[in-house]
Amino acid sequence: MVVAAVPVVTVGGMFVDAVIRVRMRGLRVARGWSLDNLAPRCGLSPSTLSRIETGQRRIALDQLVPICRAFGTTLDELVEADGDADVVIRPQPGYSPGQTTWVLSDGDGIHGKTVAKMRKAPDLSGGGRRLGVHPGEVAEFSTMVPHAICAHDGPVEILTILNHEGGRAHLHGTHGIDQVPYQPVCKDGCMKPNNVRAWSLAALLAASAVNHLANPKFYYPVVPAVLCTDKEGALGVMTRRQWVLASAAPEALAAAGLLIPGTRKLAATATTVMFIGFTFGHLTALRHAFGPNGSTEQRRIHAVRLPLQIPLVAWAWKSRA
Numbered sequence: 001m002v003v004a005a006v007p008v009v010t011v012g013g014m015f016v017d018a019v020i021r022v023r024m025r026g027l028r029v030a031r032g033w034s035l036d037n038l039a040p041r042c043g044l045s046p047s048t049l050s051r052i053e054t055g056q057r058r059i060a061l062d063q064l065v066p067i068c069r070a071f072g073t074t075l076d077e078l079v080e081a082d083g084d085a086d087v088v089i090r091p092q093p094g095y096s097p098g099q100t101t102w103v104l105s106d107g108d109g110i111h112g113k114t115v116a117k118m119r120k121a122p123d124l125s126g127g128g129r130r131l132g133v134h135p136g137e138v139a140e141f142s143t144m145v146p147h148a149i150c151a152h153d154g155p156v157e158i159l160t161i162l163n164h165e166g167g168r169a170h171l172h173g174t175h176g177i178d179q180v181p182y183q184p185v186c187k188d189g190c191m192k193p194n195n196v197r198a199w200s201l202a203a204l205l206a207a208s209a210v211n212h213l214a215n216p217k218f219y220y221p222v223v224p225a226v227l228c229t230d231k232e233g234a235l236g237v238m239t240r241r242q243w244v245l246a247s248a249a250p251e252a253l254a255a256a257g258l259l260i261p262g263t264r265k266l267a268a269t270a271t272t273v274m275f276i277g278f279t280f281g282h283l284t285a286l287r288h289a290f291g292p293n294g295s296t297e298q299r300r301i302h303a304v305r306l307p308l309q310i311p312l313v314a315w316a317w318k319s320r321a
Contacts, residue, residue: 017055020059020078020079024052034046042066042069042070048063091103099119114161116160120150120151198319205254206251208248264319279309285298289303
C-alpha cells in the first residue's frame with residue numbers, strides 16, 4: 001500500500017508537519033487527554049501518536065482526517081497559518097428589540113462555537129416555565145427546545161457560547177445583516193399583569209400628586225394635628241398645607257419609579273410603606289369625623305377612605321414583582 005505524506009511546505013515560516021505536531025499536542029493537552037485517551041478516538045496507536053508529536057514520524061494524509069475528527073476541528077484549522085494577522089477582535093454592537101449583542105469570536109468561532117455577549121432589556125416575554133439563572137451561574141440547554149432568554153427586574157449582561165443553530169437563533173443580524181437602529185417595540189408582553197399593575201398604580205399616584213397641589217384642603221383631615229404648627233402640635237414642624245404640598249413629591253417620585261423596570265421594585269416597596277403611613281392619618285381623620293365636630297359628609301368620606309388603604313397596600317406590594 002502506498003501512503004502519501006504531507007508535502008514539505010511551510011506555514012507561517014514553519015514546516016507543515018511541525019505546525020501539525022505543535023497543534024496536535026496543544027489540542028490534546030488543552031483537553032486533558034493523554035495519548036491513550038486520544039488513540040481510540042482517532043484509531044491510531046499511542047506509540048504512533050507519540051512519534052508523530054515528537055517528529056520521529058512523518059504524518060500521512062490518511063491520518064490527518066481521523067485526528068481532526070477526534071479534536072472536532074478541520075484540516076484547514078489544523079494547518080492554518082498564524083501569520084501576522086490582528087488577533088484582536090473589535091466587536092460591533094448588533095441591535096434588535098430589547099437586546100444588544102457583541103460577537104466576541106471571529107467567523108464561526110473555535111470548533112464551530114460562537115461566543116457572544118448579550119445585553120438584555122427587562123423581561124417583556126410571555127408566560128411558560130421559568131428558570132432563574134443568577135450571577136455566576138451557568139445554564140446549558142438545546143436551542144432546539146423553544147425558549148427565550150429574558151431579563152428580570154432590570155437590564156443584564158450574559159456571556160453565551162452557541163453552536164451553529166444557537167447562533168442562527170440568537171445572533172441573527174449581528175454581523176451587519178438586517179441591522180436596524182434599536183427602536184423599543186411594545187408587543188403582547190408589555191401587557192403582562194405585572195406591567196399593567198405597576199402602570200395603573202403609577203397613574204393613580206400621579207393623579208393624587210396633582211390633586212395634592214390643586215386641592216390641598218381635601219387632605220387636611222388626614223394630617224395628624226400633632227405634626228402641625230398651625231394646630232400647636234407637640235411635634236409640629238410644618239403647617240397642614242405645607243405637609244400636604246410636600247407629600248405630593250414622594251407620590252410623584254414613586255409614580256416615576258414604577259414606570260422604570262429597573263427601579264420598580266424599590267418604588268413599589270416605598271409606595272407600600274407610604275400607604276401604610278397614610279393609614280394612620282386616615283385613622284385620625286375617621287376619629288375626628290365621628291367626633292362632636294364631625295359632619296355627616298366627613299363621616300361618609302373617611303369611612304370609605306380608611307378601608308381602601310388595605311387594597312392599596314396590597315396593590316403596591318404586588319407591584320414589586
